[in-house]
Amino acid sequence: MIKLNRRIAELKPSATMAAEARATEMKEKGIDVISLAAGEPDFDTPERIKEAARRALKEGRTKYTTVSGITDLKKAIAAKLKRDNQLDYEPGEIMASAGCKQAEANVIAALFDEGDEVIIPTPAWVSLAAMVGLSGAKPVLVPCPESAGFLLRPDDLKRAITPKTRGVILNSPSNPTGAVYSASHLGEIAKIALDADLWMLSDDVYEHISYDGLPPHIFRVEPRLRNKGIVFNSLSKTYAMTGWRIGFAAGPKEAITAAARLQGQNSGNPNSITQFAAIEALTGPQDDVRKMAEEFRARRSLVVDRVRALKGFKLPNVPQGAFYAFPNISELIGKSVGGRTIESGDTMAAIVLDEAKVAMVGGNDFGAPHHVRISYAASRENLSAAFDRLADFLKKLN
Numbered sequence: 001m002i003k004l005n006r007r008i009a010e011l012k013p014s015a016t017m018a019a020e021a022r023a024t025e026m027k028e029k030g031i032d033v034i035s036l037a038a039g040e041p042d043f044d045t046p047e048r049i050k051e052a053a054r055r056a057l058k059e060g061r062t063k064y065t066t067v068s069g070i071t072d073l074k075k076a077i078a079a080k081l082k083r084d085n086q087l088d089y090e091p092g093e094i095m096a097s098a099g100c101k102q103a104e105a106n107v108i109a110a111l112f113d114e115g116d117e118v119i120i121p122t123p124a125w126v127s128l129a130a131m132v133g134l135s136g137a138k139p140v141l142v143p144c145p146e147s148a149g150f151l152l153r154p155d156d157l158k159r160a161i162t163p164k165t166r167g168v169i170l171n172s173p174s175n176p177t178g179a180v181y182s183a184s185h186l187g188e189i190a191k192i193a194l195d196a197d198l199w200m201l202s203d204d205v206y207e208h209i210s211y212d213g214l215p216p217h218i219f220r221v222e223p224r225l226r227n228k229g230i231v232f233n234s235l236s237k238t239y240a241m242t243g244w245r246i247g248f249a250a251g252p253k254e255a256i257t258a259a260a261r262l263q264g265q266n267s268g269n270p271n272s273i274t275q276f277a278a279i280e281a282l283t284g285p286q287d288d289v290r291k292m293a294e295e296f297r298a299r300r301s302l303v304v305d306r307v308r309a310l311k312g313f314k315l316p317n318v319p320q321g322a323f324y325a326f327p328n329i330s331e332l333i334g335k336s337v338g339g340r341t342i343e344s345g346d347t348m349a350a351i352v353l354d355e356a357k358v359a360m361v362g363g364n365d366f367g368a369p370h371h372v373r374i375s376y377a378a379s380r381e382n383l384s385a386a387f388d389r390l391a392d393f394l395k396k397l398n
Contacts, residue, residue, distance in 0.1 A: 006193035009133055015126045015365035016373075019349065021360035036254050036374045037359040039175060041323070043240040043295075045277075046176040046288040052280035056212040056273045064271040068260040069096025070249070073275045076282040078258045081231065083218045084207070089231075089250045095260045096278070098270045100205055100234035100247030102263070105131045107230055107249050109198055110258040112137035113121050117164040122367030123326065125203070132169075140165070141367055144329060149317050150177040154188040161192070168200035172215050173206040173321020174280045175326040176366050176373040180320040183216035190222035200229045205247075208289050209296050210321035227252060237279045237323075240288055244274045299376040299383060306387040307374065311394050323377045326363070331368045335397040342397075356393035 019037040026033045068074070074091035081087045097103035108131045112118055116137040118354045120128050121144045129139035144150045170189070172181045181189075190348060193200050198338050202218055221228045234247035237372070249256060269275075300318075307315045312332040319325060333343050342348045346362030349372055353359050363371030376383055 007136075009159060011130060011134070011392060012365070014130075016361050019359055019361045021350060022353065024355075026357075027393065029032055032232065032379070033353070033357045033359055034382050034384055035359040035384070036376070036378060038375055039324075040242045040316065040375075040376060041236075041237060041240040041363075042137075042290060042376050042379060043292055045240050045244070046281075047238060047285050049241065049277045049281045053277040056149070056276035060091065061272050061276055063272060063276060065272050067264040067269050068094070068256070069277050070272075072311060075278050076279045077250065080282045081250060085204075085215060085231075086202075086220050087226070087231065087250075087316055090253075091148045093253050094248060094250045094254055095256050096246065096248045096270050096275060097263060097284070098245040098267060099236065100203070101127060102245075102267065103249040103259070104128075104201075104203070104232050104248050104343050106259040106266070107201070107232075107260045108132055108137075108252070109135045110262055111230075111255060112166055115164060116166040117162060118167045118169065119157065119159075119160050119165060119198075120169050123150060123174070123177055123363065124169075124367055126365040128169055128203075130171050130234075137166070138164075140372065142252060143367065144179075146316060148356050150174065150179040150326070151181060151279075151319060154192060157189060157192050158390065161196050161198070165198060166198065168193055169201045169203065170206075170218065171203040173319075175206065175322055176324050176361070176363070176368075176371075177317070177326045178319025178322045179212060179322055180212070180215050180324075181218075181315070183221050186218040187214055190225050194222065195251055198226050198228070202229065202231055204231060204233045205237055206322040207233070209293055209323055210294075211300065212295055212320065215321065228395045229254065235278055235281050238331050239273075241277070241281065244271070244277060246270055246274045246278045268328055272337060296376065298323075299323070299378075299380060301372065302383055303376045303387075306383070310387070310396075323375060325374045326366075326371050328367070328376065332394075332397065333370065337393075337398065345372045348372055352390065352393060355396070356389040358389050359395075 024034040075093040112135045114136040118132045132139040230251035236242040314328040346364040349362040361373040365382045
């Protein structure tokens with residue numbers, strides 16, 4: 001056995017990426033799989049953004065850039081934060097990275113240390129706890145009940161805070177639940193964070209896939225939090241740029257500079273051509289963003305209706321943002337098919353993939369083992385076909 005770094009040895013693969021990888025592997029073998037696992041818009045990147053990349057290539061913009069991103073990109077990010085969120089940041093307070101995931105990992109590693117605790121409301125994106133653990137800090141998972149809309153209750157936050165607590169990570173709209181925090185709710189959470197002198201990390205990746213307008217921002221609701229607050233965002237979901245790998249963090253200069261130092265050692269600058277494409281994405285016409293959001297709204301209606309029609313699937317909360325449904329499958333626990341028993345969301349997803357050829361993600365690593373995540377970042381035709389297969393599968397359960 002090779003001796004590995006302890007933290008890496010204990011690290012689990014990303015559940016979402018593993019689910020999509022298995023579906024892709026089956027497709028490559030010629031198996032007709034419909035994937036509802038990916039957190040990836042099925043739209044093509046808008047042409048104006050691709051054209052900006054072509055221009056950058058033609059102009060030879062193929063060299064290293066500043067580790068934290070070129071100044072023009074950071075100015076475009078600052079303008080976006082002002083336009084969409086009414087937040088003021090200087091370029092020196094912004095770092096571009098190879099996707100939001102890298103920005104989050106670098107900032108978390110820069111801010112937190114051995115013995116620290118970081119609160120993560122669950123269900124939560126599967127990588128957050130791993131990132132906190134890799135920093136040496138302890139992720140403190142605070143369950144947010146389905147009856148509370150999967151939102152962090154202020155009293156639960158208060159109870160989770162200890163003398164070791166140094167931060168809270170919020171994600172609104174949420175992956176995997178689609179929950180969105182109201183301004184009043186954010187105000188209550190902000191007050192608690194201020195009183196406890198905590199860092200507030202706000203993951204805004206799905207902000208433009210929100211069905212009642214842009215969600216309120218916690219740093220706008222409580223501007224004093226900005227002094228110990230980090231904004232994370234990405235172009236992946238908003239502009240269908242998942243493969244381009246570009247995201248960013250904005251926050252106090254000292255924290256961003258520390259994260260950029262780490263980025264300088266572990267990867268360097270984000271892709272140069274992608275940076276020029278990102279400038280166009282952020283500063284050009286935003287019509288495509290609105291069109292994609294409206295299509296997701298239509299898919300949400302289809303998915304909510306079809307999920308609620310499935311025997312044993314419960315979906316009391318309609319997703320208010322993102323492009324996921326997160327149904328409860330508790331009634332199906334203990335049922336079996338083909339000699340295999342459903343024990344959790346993970347086993348449900350595995351059995352459904354093998355038996356119905358539909359890929360989804362089990363809820364275990366999100367912190368909700370009696371749920372599954374269904375992505376509706378797929379065409380309405382594929383969604384309808386997938387739900388037909390699910391309905392037929394459920395008839396086979398004993």
